[in-house]
Amino acid sequence: MATIKEKLLRFLYDRPLKSGSRVGANYEIWHVLGMGSYGITYTAEDKMTGKLCAIKQLRPTKAKTVSGIRSFQREAELMRAVSGSGFPELYDVIEQDGSYFLVMEYVDGRTFEDLIFEDGRIFSEVDTMDVLDELCTLVSVLHTQGIYHRDLRIPNILDVGGRLKIIDFGLACYQDDDPEDEDPRYPEKQVMRAVSPSSDFYHMGHFALFLLYSGFEPSQKKERTWEEELSVSQEFKKVLRKMLQIDSPYTEVHQVINDLRELKIMVKKR
Numbered sequence: 001m002a003t004i005k006e007k008l009l010r011f012l013y014d015r016p017l018k019s020g021s022r023v024g025a026n027y028e029i030w031h032v033l034g035m036g037s038y039g040i041t042y043t044a045e046d047k048m049t050g051k052l053c054a055i056k057q058l059r060p061t062k063a064k065t066v067s068g069i070r071s072f073q074r075e076a077e078l079m080r081a082v083s084g085s086g087f088p089e090l091y092d093v094i095e096q097d098g099s100y101f102l103v104m105e106y107v108d109g110r111t112f113e114d115l116i117f118e119d120g121r122i123f124s125e126v127d128t129m130d131v132l133d134e135l136c137t138l139v140s141v142l143h144t145q146g147i148y149h150r151d152l153r154i155p156n157i158l159d160v161g162g163r164l165k166i167i168d169f170g171l172a173c174y175q176d177d178d179p180e181d182e183d184p185r186y187p188e189k190q191v192m193r194a195v196s197p198s199s200d201f202y203h204m205g206h207f208a209l210f211l212l213y214s215g216f217e218p219s220q221k222k223e224r225t226w227e228e229e230l231s232v233s234q235e236f237k238k239v240l241r242k243m244l245q246i247d248s249p250y251t252e253v254h255q256v257i258n259d260l261r262e263l264k265i266m267v268k269k270r
C-alpha cells in the first residue's frame, strides 16, 4: 500500500505524457489507456508504418529507483522471451532522458473486467469452463517456457474476437527466480506470489469465480461462501477447490486441462 507521501509524489511527478508527444524517433503518443502502480500505458502510432501500438511507460517516480528500473528490465526480458499469438508482441524498448518505455502490439479487445462490469456479459458454467480451458492452454505455453505470469486477473485477460490474449508481465517471473520476501502476516499474498505454477492456478481459480458470479442474483441478505452461492456442478467445484488450494492442489497445468475437458463432456451431456 502506498503511503501518503508516495501518493503525493506520484501525483506531482507521474503526470502522463501529452498526446502528440514523441517517444523515440518513431512513436507518437495518442492517449492514456490506464495508469497502474508501475506504469502508464498509452495508445500510440508508429509514424514509420502508421501502425497503432501500446506503450507502457515506467512511472517517473519508479524510474528514479533501482528496483523500479530492475522491474522494467525484467518485464522487457520476459515479454521478449514469450512467444505466441496469445501474448502481445514486444516491438521496442526505449530509454529516453531518464524515462523508460515498452512499445508493444496494441491488443484490440475487451478485458474480462470490461465484459462483466461494462457490457453485462453473463458466463454460464459451460462458458466459464470453455474460457478457462483456453486460458490454461495459453498458460501451458508460458509454463513450458519456464515462466509464471502471477497476475492472471480479469483486467489482464482480453477477449479478441473470441480468442484470448494475456497482457501485463509486470509480476511475471522465471521458474528459477528466488521468491520475494512476502510478509508472513498475509499468507494469501505468499500463494499469489509463489514462484511455482500454483500462483497461476490460484489466480485462474479466482478468475473463474468472477465469471461465474456474473450470473449470480443474490436472494438472501446473509453472505454465504462461493460454494453455497454459486449453482455449479459439484465436479466443477472440486476443480476450483484444487485451483484455489483448498484441496490438494494441482501441480501442473495439464492436470487442470484434463479435468476440465472430462468435465465439459460430462456437463454438456446432461
Ligand SMILES: Nc1ncnc2c1ncn2[C@@H]1O[C@H](COP(=O)(O)OP(=O)(O)OP(=O)(O)O)[C@@H](O)[C@H]1O
Residues within 6 Å of the ligand: 033, 034, 035, 036, 037, 038, 039, 040, 041, 054, 056, 088, 104, 105, 106, 107, 108, 111, 155, 156, 167, 168, 170
Ligand atoms: N498491449 C496492450 N494493448 C491494449 N491495451 C493494453 C495493452 N497493455 C495494457 N493495456 C491496457 O492499458 C491499461 C493499463 O495496463 P497495464 O496492465 O499495463 O497496467 P496496470 O495493470 O494498470 O499497471 P501496473 O502493471 O503498472 O500495475 C489497461 O486498461 C489495459 O487493458
